[in-house]
Amino acid sequence: MATIGILTGGGDCPGLNPVIRAVVRKAHNEGYKVIGIKDGWKGLIEANTMPLDLVATSGILHRGGTILGTSRTNPYKKEGGVEKVKANFKKLGLDALIATGGEDTLGVANKLTKDGVPNIVGVPKTIDNDLSATDYTFGFDTAINIAMECIDRLHTTAESHHRILVAEVMGRHAGWIAVESGLAGGADYILVPEMPVDIDEICEAVKKRHARGKQFSIIVVAEGAKMKERDVTQDQSLDEFGHVKLGGIGETIAKEVEKKTGFETRVTVFGHIQRGGSPTAFDRILGTRFGVKAVELVKAGQFGHMVALVGNKIVAVPLEEAVRELKTIDMELYNVAKEFFG
Secondary structure (H helix, E strand, C coil), X not given: CCEEEEEECCCCCCCHHHHHHHHHHHHHHHCCEEEEECCCHHHHHHCCEEEECCCCCCCCCCCCCXXXXXXXXXXXXXXXXXXXXXXXXXXXXXXXXXXXXXXXXXXXXXXXXXXCCCCEEXXXXXXXXXXXXXXXXXXXXXXXXXXXXXXXXXXXXXHHHXXXXXXXXXXXXXXXXXXXXXXXXXXXXXXXXXXXXXXXXHHHHHHXXXXXXXXXXXXXXXXXXXXXXXXXXXXXXXXXXXXXXXXXXXXXXXXXXXXXXXXXXXXXXXXXXXXXCCCCHHHHHHHHHHHHHHHHHXXXXXXXXXXXXXXXXXXXXXXXXXXXXXXXXXXXXXXXXXXXXX
Protein backbone atom coordinates (compact mmCIF):
# COMPACT_ATOMS: atom_id res chain seq x y z
CA MET A 1 0.00 0.00 0.00
CA ALA A 2 1.44 3.35 -1.05
CA THR A 3 1.87 5.99 1.66
CA ILE A 4 1.10 9.71 1.49
CA GLY A 5 2.46 12.17 4.04
CA ILE A 6 0.77 15.48 4.78
CA LEU A 7 2.08 18.51 6.67
CA THR A 8 0.78 21.98 7.50
CA GLY A 9 3.29 24.81 7.76
CA GLY A 10 3.38 28.54 8.53
CA GLY A 11 0.61 30.37 10.33
CA ASP A 12 -2.51 28.42 11.17
CA CYS A 13 -5.83 29.37 9.61
CA PRO A 14 -9.39 28.08 9.38
CA GLY A 15 -9.70 25.42 6.67
CA LEU A 16 -6.60 23.33 7.39
CA ASN A 17 -8.52 20.57 9.13
CA PRO A 18 -11.01 20.27 6.23
CA VAL A 19 -7.99 19.73 3.93
CA ILE A 20 -6.56 17.03 6.20
CA ARG A 21 -9.95 15.32 6.48
CA ALA A 22 -10.46 15.37 2.71
CA VAL A 23 -6.97 14.02 1.99
CA VAL A 24 -7.53 11.12 4.39
CA ARG A 25 -10.99 10.28 3.02
CA LYS A 26 -9.93 10.46 -0.64
CA ALA A 27 -6.72 8.52 0.08
CA HIS A 28 -8.72 5.84 1.93
CA ASN A 29 -11.09 5.51 -1.03
CA GLU A 30 -8.12 5.17 -3.40
CA GLY A 31 -6.30 2.60 -1.26
CA TYR A 32 -3.51 4.82 0.15
CA LYS A 33 -2.20 5.02 3.71
CA VAL A 34 -1.76 8.52 5.20
CA ILE A 35 0.83 9.70 7.72
CA GLY A 36 0.53 13.10 9.37
CA ILE A 37 3.78 15.05 9.70
CA LYS A 38 3.66 17.11 12.89
CA ASP A 39 4.56 20.82 13.05
CA GLY A 40 5.33 21.48 9.40
CA TRP A 41 8.81 20.96 7.99
CA LYS A 42 10.10 20.62 11.57
CA GLY A 43 8.27 17.31 11.81
CA LEU A 44 9.89 15.97 8.65
CA ILE A 45 13.33 17.01 9.89
CA GLU A 46 12.68 15.16 13.18
CA ALA A 47 10.56 12.31 11.76
CA ASN A 48 7.78 13.32 14.16
CA THR A 49 4.54 11.84 12.85
CA MET A 50 1.06 10.62 13.73
CA PRO A 51 -1.18 8.09 11.98
CA LEU A 52 -4.16 9.53 10.14
CA ASP A 53 -7.25 7.51 9.34
CA LEU A 54 -11.00 8.00 9.18
CA VAL A 55 -11.35 7.81 12.97
CA ALA A 56 -8.55 10.34 13.64
CA THR A 57 -10.07 12.86 11.22
CA SER A 58 -13.72 12.40 12.18
CA GLY A 59 -15.38 15.54 13.56
CA ILE A 60 -12.65 18.02 12.54
CA LEU A 61 -14.40 19.70 9.60
CA HIS A 62 -15.66 22.61 11.71
CA ARG A 63 -12.51 23.04 13.80
CA GLY A 64 -10.09 25.90 13.24
CA GLY A 65 -6.32 25.46 13.42
CA THR A 66 -4.65 22.18 12.47
CA ILE A 67 -4.61 18.85 14.29
CA LEU A 68 -1.10 18.32 12.92
CA GLY A 69 0.36 21.44 14.49
CA THR A 70 2.48 23.90 12.57
CA SER A 71 5.72 25.88 12.66
CA ARG A 72 7.69 28.34 10.56
CA THR A 73 10.67 25.99 10.25
CA ASN A 74 12.81 26.32 7.14
CA PRO A 75 14.92 23.19 6.39
CA TYR A 76 17.27 25.35 4.34
CA LYS A 77 18.10 27.39 7.46
CA LYS A 78 18.80 24.34 9.63
CA GLU A 79 22.19 22.64 9.60
CA GLY A 80 21.67 19.38 7.74
CA GLY A 81 17.97 20.16 7.47
CA VAL A 82 17.54 19.26 3.81
CA GLU A 83 19.52 16.04 4.19
CA LYS A 84 17.34 15.03 7.16
CA VAL A 85 14.19 15.75 5.16
CA LYS A 86 15.43 13.48 2.35
CA ALA A 87 16.49 10.73 4.75
CA ASN A 88 13.21 10.79 6.69
CA PHE A 89 11.19 10.82 3.48
CA LYS A 90 12.70 7.38 2.79
CA LYS A 91 12.70 6.24 6.43
CA LEU A 92 8.96 6.91 6.77
CA GLY A 93 8.28 5.08 3.52
CA LEU A 94 6.61 8.06 1.88
CA ASP A 95 5.65 7.70 -1.74
CA ALA A 96 4.34 11.26 -1.86
CA LEU A 97 4.05 14.35 0.31
CA ILE A 98 1.23 16.91 0.38
CA ALA A 99 2.65 20.19 1.69
CA THR A 100 -0.02 22.65 2.85
CA GLY A 101 1.06 26.22 3.41
CA GLY A 102 1.74 29.69 2.08
CA GLU A 103 4.60 31.29 0.17
CA ASP A 104 7.25 30.05 2.63
CA THR A 105 6.07 26.45 3.04
CA LEU A 106 5.43 26.07 -0.68
CA GLY A 107 8.69 27.85 -1.47
CA VAL A 108 10.49 25.10 0.44
CA ALA A 109 8.41 22.48 -1.38
CA ASN A 110 9.42 23.98 -4.72
CA LYS A 111 13.12 23.96 -3.78
CA LEU A 112 12.95 20.38 -2.50
CA THR A 113 11.29 19.29 -5.75
CA LYS A 114 14.39 20.52 -7.58
CA ASP A 115 16.80 19.16 -4.95
CA GLY A 116 15.92 15.49 -5.03
CA VAL A 117 12.54 15.20 -3.31
CA PRO A 118 10.36 15.15 -6.41
CA ASN A 119 7.12 13.58 -5.15
CA ILE A 120 5.53 16.69 -3.64
CA VAL A 121 2.11 18.23 -4.21
CA GLY A 122 1.23 21.66 -2.81
CA VAL A 123 -1.98 22.95 -1.24
CA PRO A 124 -2.18 26.77 -0.95
CA LYS A 125 -2.95 28.22 2.47
CA THR A 126 -2.79 31.83 3.57
CA ILE A 127 -5.36 34.11 5.10
CA ASP A 128 -3.61 36.99 3.32
CA ASN A 129 -4.81 35.60 -0.06
CA ASP A 130 -1.49 36.64 -1.59
CA LEU A 131 -0.44 33.45 -3.38
CA SER A 132 -0.24 33.65 -7.14
CA ALA A 133 -1.96 31.18 -9.48
CA THR A 134 -5.06 30.72 -7.32
CA ASP A 135 -8.05 33.06 -7.14
CA TYR A 136 -8.59 32.40 -3.43
CA THR A 137 -6.91 30.55 -0.59
CA PHE A 138 -8.91 29.04 2.24
CA GLY A 139 -8.82 30.96 5.52
CA PHE A 140 -9.17 34.29 3.74
CA ASP A 141 -12.96 34.24 3.65
CA THR A 142 -13.12 33.46 7.37
CA ALA A 143 -10.61 36.21 8.15
CA ILE A 144 -12.45 38.93 6.26
CA ASN A 145 -15.77 37.94 7.81
CA ILE A 146 -14.27 38.09 11.32
CA ALA A 147 -12.61 41.44 10.54
CA MET A 148 -15.84 42.78 9.06
CA GLU A 149 -17.79 41.84 12.19
CA CYS A 150 -15.18 43.55 14.37
CA ILE A 151 -15.37 46.70 12.20
CA ASP A 152 -19.17 46.62 12.52
CA ARG A 153 -18.78 46.63 16.31
CA LEU A 154 -16.33 49.53 16.22
CA HIS A 155 -18.88 51.74 14.46
CA THR A 156 -21.17 52.04 17.50
CA THR A 157 -18.36 52.97 19.88
CA ALA A 158 -16.80 55.41 17.41
CA GLU A 159 -20.14 57.14 16.84
CA SER A 160 -21.10 57.22 20.53
CA HIS A 161 -17.79 58.77 21.63
CA HIS A 162 -17.20 60.93 18.52
CA ARG A 163 -13.86 59.23 17.96
CA ILE A 164 -11.69 58.15 15.12
CA LEU A 165 -10.97 54.43 15.45
CA VAL A 166 -8.08 52.76 13.65
CA ALA A 167 -8.48 49.02 13.03
CA GLU A 168 -5.22 47.13 12.33
CA VAL A 169 -5.77 43.91 10.38
CA MET A 170 -3.43 41.24 9.02
CA GLY A 171 -1.66 41.61 5.68
CA ARG A 172 2.14 41.55 5.53
CA HIS A 173 2.77 42.26 1.86
CA ALA A 174 -0.73 42.50 0.39
CA GLY A 175 -3.82 44.37 1.55
CA TRP A 176 -6.54 41.90 0.59
CA ILE A 177 -7.95 41.57 4.11
CA ALA A 178 -7.87 45.33 4.63
CA VAL A 179 -9.59 46.12 1.34
CA GLU A 180 -12.32 43.48 1.47
CA SER A 181 -13.13 43.72 5.18
CA GLY A 182 -12.93 47.51 5.04
CA LEU A 183 -15.20 47.73 2.02
CA ALA A 184 -17.71 45.30 3.56
CA GLY A 185 -17.50 47.01 6.95
CA GLY A 186 -18.00 50.54 5.65
CA ALA A 187 -14.52 51.85 6.49
CA ASP A 188 -13.92 55.54 5.81
CA TYR A 189 -10.30 55.00 4.78
CA ILE A 190 -8.24 51.88 3.96
CA LEU A 191 -4.44 51.64 4.06
CA VAL A 192 -2.54 48.82 2.36
CA PRO A 193 1.11 47.69 1.96
CA GLU A 194 0.98 48.33 -1.78
CA MET A 195 0.83 52.13 -1.32
CA PRO A 196 2.78 54.33 1.14
CA VAL A 197 0.65 55.93 3.85
CA ASP A 198 -0.10 59.62 3.27
CA ILE A 199 -1.10 61.01 6.68
CA ASP A 200 -2.14 64.39 5.28
CA GLU A 201 -4.50 62.71 2.82
CA ILE A 202 -6.09 60.65 5.60
CA CYS A 203 -6.55 63.74 7.77
CA GLU A 204 -8.20 65.62 4.92
CA ALA A 205 -10.67 62.76 4.46
CA VAL A 206 -11.46 62.77 8.18
CA LYS A 207 -11.96 66.54 8.23
CA LYS A 208 -14.23 66.25 5.20
CA ARG A 209 -16.46 63.82 7.11
CA HIS A 210 -16.58 66.09 10.14
CA ALA A 211 -17.53 69.03 7.93
CA ARG A 212 -20.55 67.01 6.80
CA GLY A 213 -21.55 66.44 10.41
CA LYS A 214 -20.06 62.94 10.73
CA GLN A 215 -18.15 63.16 14.00
CA PHE A 216 -16.52 59.76 13.83
CA SER A 217 -14.43 57.78 11.34
CA ILE A 218 -13.18 54.22 10.88
CA ILE A 219 -9.72 53.73 9.37
CA VAL A 220 -8.65 50.18 8.42
CA VAL A 221 -4.91 49.56 8.04
CA ALA A 222 -3.04 46.40 7.04
CA GLU A 223 -0.22 45.48 9.44
CA GLY A 224 2.32 45.69 6.61
CA ALA A 225 1.37 49.20 5.50
CA LYS A 226 4.35 51.56 5.37
CA MET A 227 4.77 55.22 6.18
CA LYS A 228 6.25 57.28 3.36
CA GLU A 229 9.33 58.01 5.45
CA ARG A 230 9.88 54.65 7.21
CA ASP A 231 8.71 51.10 7.89
CA VAL A 232 6.96 50.34 11.17
CA THR A 233 7.88 47.06 12.91
CA GLN A 234 7.79 45.71 16.46
CA ASP A 235 11.46 44.75 16.30
CA GLN A 236 14.16 43.95 13.76
CA SER A 237 14.58 40.24 14.53
CA LEU A 238 13.88 37.87 11.62
CA ASP A 239 12.19 34.49 11.46
CA GLU A 240 13.69 31.60 9.45
CA PHE A 241 12.15 32.95 6.26
CA GLY A 242 13.58 36.46 6.75
CA HIS A 243 10.37 38.17 7.91
CA VAL A 244 10.47 40.91 10.54
CA LYS A 245 7.86 40.98 13.29
CA LEU A 246 5.15 43.36 12.13
CA GLY A 247 2.89 45.48 14.29
CA GLY A 248 2.60 49.04 15.45
CA ILE A 249 1.40 50.73 12.27
CA GLY A 250 -2.09 51.21 13.74
CA GLU A 251 -0.72 52.98 16.80
CA THR A 252 1.51 55.16 14.63
CA ILE A 253 -1.41 56.17 12.39
CA ALA A 254 -3.64 56.92 15.40
CA LYS A 255 -1.07 59.22 17.01
CA GLU A 256 -0.39 61.11 13.78
CA VAL A 257 -4.07 61.57 12.94
CA GLU A 258 -4.94 62.80 16.44
CA LYS A 259 -2.01 65.23 16.39
CA LYS A 260 -2.92 66.66 13.00
CA THR A 261 -6.72 66.79 13.36
CA GLY A 262 -7.22 67.31 17.10
CA PHE A 263 -9.86 64.53 17.10
CA GLU A 264 -9.60 61.79 19.73
CA THR A 265 -8.21 58.69 18.02
CA ARG A 266 -7.86 55.13 19.31
CA VAL A 267 -6.50 51.93 17.80
CA THR A 268 -7.72 48.33 17.93
CA VAL A 269 -5.46 45.49 16.75
CA PHE A 270 -7.48 42.48 15.61
CA GLY A 271 -4.40 40.22 15.60
CA HIS A 272 -4.83 36.48 15.96
CA ILE A 273 -8.59 36.79 16.36
CA GLN A 274 -8.65 36.75 12.55
CA ARG A 275 -6.98 33.33 12.48
CA GLY A 276 -9.11 31.61 15.09
CA GLY A 277 -12.41 29.82 15.29
CA SER A 278 -14.48 27.78 12.86
CA PRO A 279 -14.03 28.23 9.12
CA THR A 280 -16.86 29.66 7.04
CA ALA A 281 -18.82 27.43 4.69
CA PHE A 282 -16.75 28.78 1.77
CA ASP A 283 -13.46 27.82 3.46
CA ARG A 284 -14.72 24.39 4.54
CA ILE A 285 -15.77 23.60 1.00
CA LEU A 286 -12.63 25.06 -0.62
CA GLY A 287 -10.35 23.18 1.79
CA THR A 288 -12.25 19.98 1.10
CA ARG A 289 -12.02 20.43 -2.67
CA PHE A 290 -8.29 21.18 -2.41
CA GLY A 291 -7.67 18.04 -0.32
CA VAL A 292 -9.51 15.77 -2.72
CA LYS A 293 -7.73 17.26 -5.73
CA ALA A 294 -4.32 16.93 -4.04
CA VAL A 295 -4.78 13.16 -3.74
CA GLU A 296 -5.92 13.02 -7.36
CA LEU A 297 -2.63 14.70 -8.37
CA VAL A 298 -0.70 12.13 -6.33
CA LYS A 299 -2.58 9.31 -8.05
CA ALA A 300 -1.86 10.86 -11.46
CA GLY A 301 1.82 11.36 -10.60
CA GLN A 302 1.46 15.08 -11.22
CA PHE A 303 4.10 16.13 -8.72
CA GLY A 304 5.73 19.54 -8.49
CA HIS A 305 2.28 21.07 -8.80
CA MET A 306 -0.13 22.90 -6.50
CA VAL A 307 -3.91 22.70 -6.46
CA ALA A 308 -5.59 26.03 -7.20
CA LEU A 309 -8.99 27.65 -7.57
CA VAL A 310 -9.40 29.25 -10.99
CA GLY A 311 -12.89 30.56 -11.58
CA ASN A 312 -14.96 27.82 -9.97
CA LYS A 313 -12.69 24.95 -10.99
CA ILE A 314 -9.96 23.24 -8.98
CA VAL A 315 -6.93 22.84 -11.24
CA ALA A 316 -3.22 22.03 -11.03
CA VAL A 317 -0.57 24.70 -11.49
CA PRO A 318 3.23 24.39 -11.27
CA LEU A 319 4.61 25.10 -7.78
CA GLU A 320 7.19 27.37 -9.35
CA GLU A 321 4.43 29.52 -10.84
CA ALA A 322 2.60 29.70 -7.51
CA VAL A 323 5.57 31.04 -5.54
CA ARG A 324 7.18 33.18 -8.25
CA GLU A 325 5.61 36.40 -7.00
CA LEU A 326 3.06 37.59 -4.46
CA LYS A 327 -0.45 38.42 -5.56
CA THR A 328 -1.08 42.02 -4.58
CA ILE A 329 -4.47 43.69 -4.36
CA ASP A 330 -6.71 44.28 -7.34
CA MET A 331 -6.51 48.03 -7.90
CA GLU A 332 -9.92 48.02 -9.55
CA LEU A 333 -11.38 46.76 -6.27
CA TYR A 334 -9.36 49.28 -4.26
CA ASN A 335 -10.66 52.08 -6.47
CA VAL A 336 -14.20 50.98 -5.65
CA ALA A 337 -13.32 51.29 -1.95
CA LYS A 338 -11.81 54.74 -2.56
CA GLU A 339 -15.19 56.03 -3.69
CA PHE A 340 -16.23 55.87 -0.03
CA PHE A 341 -13.16 57.51 1.52
CA GLY A 342 -14.04 60.59 3.52
